[in-house]
Amino acid sequence: MIKLHKKVVFKSYCQNQQFLLPKNIDDFVTKGHIARLVSRIIDSMEVQHVIDTYKGGGTSSYNPRMLLKSWILGFVYRIYSCRLLAKSMRENLPFIWIAGNQQPDFRTLNNFRLRLKDEIKKVFKEIVIYGIQNEIIEGKDVFVDHTKNEANSNKHKIVWRKQVEKQLAKIDEELDELFKYVDELNEKEGKIFGNKDLPEQEREGFDDEKVQEIINKINQRVKNKKITKEKGRDDRKKVRRSKQILEREEAYKEKKKLLNGRNSYSKTDNDAVAMMMKDMVTIRPAYNEGIAVENGFVLDYIISDNCADNVSFIPLMDGVIDNLGKAPENVNSDGAYGNEETMSYLEKKGVGNFLKYNTYHKEKKRNWKEKNRLEGLTYDKEKDEFICPSGIKLKFEKEKPDVTKTGYVRNVRVYRSEKGHCDKCPFHRAQVKTLSFSWKYERLRKQAKSNLDSAKGVELRKKRSNELESVFGDTKLNNKKRRYHLRGLKKVNLEAGLYYLSHNIRKIHTKLSTDKQNLFSLKFV
Numbered sequence: 001m002i003k004l005h006k007k008v009v010f011k012s013y014c015q016n017q018q019f020l021l022p023k024n025i026d027d028f029v030t031k032g033h034i035a036r037l038v039s040r041i042i043d044s045m046e047v048q049h050v051i052d053t054y055k056g057g058g059t060s061s062y063n064p065r066m067l068l069k070s071w072i073l074g075f076v077y078r079i080y081s082c083r084l085l086a087k088s089m090r091e092n093l094p095f096i097w098i099a100g101n102q103q104p105d106f107r108t109l110n111n112f113r114l115r116l117k118d119e120i121k122k123v124f125k126e127i128v129i130y131g132i133q134n135e136i137i138e139g140k141d142v143f144v145d146h147t148k149n150e151a152n153s154n155k156h157k158i159v160w161r162k163q164v165e166k167q168l169a170k171i172d173e174e175l176d177e178l179f180k181y182v183d184e185l186n187e188k189e190g191k192i193f194g195n196k197d198l199p200e201q202e203r204e205g206f207d208d209e210k211v212q213e214i215i216n217k218i219n220q221r222v223k224n225k226k227i228t229k230e231k232g233r234d235d236r237k238k239v240r241r242s243k244q245i246l247e248r249e250e251a252y253k254e255k256k257k258l259l260n261g262r263n264s265y266s267k268t269d270n271d272a273v274a275m276m277m278k279d280m281v282t283i284r285p286a287y288n289e290g291i292a293v294e295n296g297f298v299l300d301y302i303i304s305d306n307c308a309d310n311v312s313f314i315p316l317m318d319g320v321i322d323n324l325g326k327a328p329e330n331v332n333s334d335g336a337y338g339n340e341e342t343m344s345y346l347e348k349k350g351v352g353n354f355l356k357y358n359t360y361h362k363e364k365k366r367n368w369k370e371k372n373r374l375e376g377l378t379y380d381k382e383k384d385e386f387i388c389p390s391g392i393k394l395k396f397e398k399e400k401p402d403v404t405k406t407g408y409v410r411n412v413r414v415y416r417s418e419k420g421h422c423d424k425c426p427f428h429r430a431q432v433k434t435l436s437f438s439w440k441y442e443r444l445r446k447q448a449k450s451n452l453d454s455a456k457g458v459e460l461r462k463k464r465s466n467e468l469e470s471v472f473g474d475t476k477l478n479n480k481k482r483r484y485h486l487r488g489l490k491k492v493n494l495e496a497g498l499y500y501l502s503h504n505i506r507k508i509h510t511k512l513s514t515d516k517q518n519l520f521s522l523k524f525v
Contacts, residue, residue: 025101028093034509035073035094041505042069045126053115062104067112068123069098075502080485080495082110113498117490120497121319127504128299128323136511137297141460142320142328144337145468146290146309150483151272151492153285158274161263164255171249178242182214214239262305271489273305287484287492288312291500292320293467297507298500299323303493309336311406314345327351332460335360341408343444353448354460360452377435385415386435392417394435402438410438475499 029035042065050064073095074085086106088095116123131137215236222232258265264274266285275286288304290312300319304312313333321327330352338357346353362368377386377394386394394415402410415435451457476482479499486495 025093025097029097032513033094034076034506035098037509037512038069038073038076038505039098041127041130042072045123047123049122050116050119053119062102062108062112064112066099066102067104067109068116070095070109071113071498072502072505073098075498076506078479078481080481080499082106082113085109113494114491116497117494120494120501124301124497124501125323127501128297129325131297131504131508132324134508136508137294137299137324139294139299139324139326140329141294141463142299142331143293143460143464143467144290144313144316144331144333145293145464145472146288146304146312146336147472148275148277148286148307149289150277151266151269151285151287152484152487153266153269153272155284157267158285159255159259159265159267160274161256161259164252164259168249168252168256171245171252175242175245175249178238178245181238182242208243211239211243269487271305271487271492273307275307287489289496290316291468291471292316293471294328296467296470297504298471301496301500303489303496305489308405310339310342313337313342314406317345317349317351321349330354330456330460332356332464334464338445338448340410340438340441340444341404341406343448344408344440347444352451352456353444354451354457355448356452357445357448360449363449388433392433394433411440412436412438471503474503 045065047064047068050068054061054064070085070089074080074088077088077092077094079085079088083106085095086104086109089099090096090103128137132139218227218232218235218239221227222229227235258270262273266272266274269285272285272287274283275288276282277284277286288307288309290302290304290309292299292301300316300323302312302316302319306312317331327349328351331346332354333356335356335358338355338360342355343353346355377388379386384396388394394417397414397416399411399413402412404410413436417433452461481499484492484495486492
């Protein structure tokens with residue numbers, strides 16, 4: 001029996017299909033698309049501060065709202081380059097829709113992005129306010145952390161402070177010798193420099209004209225056979241070398257100025273600093289990026305050229321308080337932040353101190369009492385002295401200020417035993433035992449320990465890694481943003497602002513989708 005096959009039918013396919021009436025671009029973007037959320041948020045936003053950056057005159061400009069929407073949607077789609085964004089605005093339907101079928105070139109897009117350098121924080125704040133108004137952000141439990149992100153610079157072109165200082169010292173030493181030699185020539189040839197002393201003050205006036213003048217004198221001496229040709233050659237070489245070394249000294253002084261107290265900087269991005277990456281092996285020019293997060297929403301961000309995380313904690317928290325319009329209830333972090341300055345700041349702002357400090361986990365070990373300088377010592381408040389288990393007294397000696405790199409002043413009290421009392425002690429075995437600490441820090445540390453060991457502290461410690469690492473992981477893995485694309489601290493701040501703007505909008509969109517709310521039920525003031 002022959003088996004019959006049914007006829008195969010295909011849908012009509014025509015690439016040159018024409019319509020009687022043109023289709024509306026709006027029909028190609030679904031109602032719940034994130035592009036619509038971006039558009040609605042920016043349309044309701046006050047952007048006068050951006051408009052004020054335009055000078056006016058000349059030809060008409062593209063609408064700043066359209067350009068801002070396009071950039072934010074670009075970051076949502078992992079597009080961080082102005083050229084790729086311009087391409088998407090020609091080819092990608094959501095971008096065509098959000099731009100109203102306008103097609104600015106990459107220069108226009110880049111110029112607008114740079115226009116936002118000083119305005120991006122204001123735009124970011126408004127997104128946070130939208131989250132608060134729609135009860136997505138509460139401002140209760142805030143988590144803080146930093147990560148090192150690689151700068152857009154050459155990893156092999158790093159200037160180190162130690163190397164600059166070493167070279168300047170060598171140059172100074174060589175200049176002293178060379179100018180001593182030139183000074184001798186000067187005396188022989190009738191005081192070319194007048195009555196001045198050469199070694200230091202004459203270095204500034206040692207230009208091409210002076211060099212040539214001395215060389216002419218040397219040539220004259222060779223011509224008159226006062227010195228040999230070989231001696232004249234050596235003299236000319238040393239005079240020219242003096243000028244070359246002075247030029248090198250100026251170059252190294254400029255490098256020292258660029259360092260500005262830092263340990264290093266990159267030649268291709270002077271604001272970037274050499275930092276240890278996450279793998280604890282690789283050193284790259286990078287920036288230290290800090291964020292404050294609640295329920296996966298970034299409340300504020302900060303970019304620092306300092307490797308220490310705690311240095312930028314207070315500016316970051318100031319930004320959080322400004323964005324929320326109030327101080328959060330609690331702040332939790334890892335052990336990098338728990339020092340007297342940060343804890344004192346939280347106490348002043350009335351924020352719950354759940355900051356870990358560097359010895360928090362060590363204190364739980366059995367041998368902690370043996371290692372801790374205060375454990376086991378008895379304090380006599382009336383006499384203001386400590387007594388060790390051997391009965392040796394550590395008496396108050398002095399109080400001294402200890403100024404941190406950020407300018408915070410700690411009042412450190414110093415206690416010391418009498419000489420010879422501790423050398424036979426089984427606990428200390430030293431001629432003199434000295435104890436230096438801050439009473440204020442000890443009080444704040446005990447408060448933080450009590451908070452961290454409480455039920456609330458255990459809850460926050462469990463949530464911290466999920467809250468923060470998920471944001472960093474999403475940035476570096478899902479969104480392929482492992483390094484910055486712009487150069488310079490201000491531009492990197494701008495790039496981070498645009499990214500976290502898009503991050504928060506994605507969170508709002510996900511929240512609305514999960515709760516099955518209509519996009520257009522979002523509240524705006």
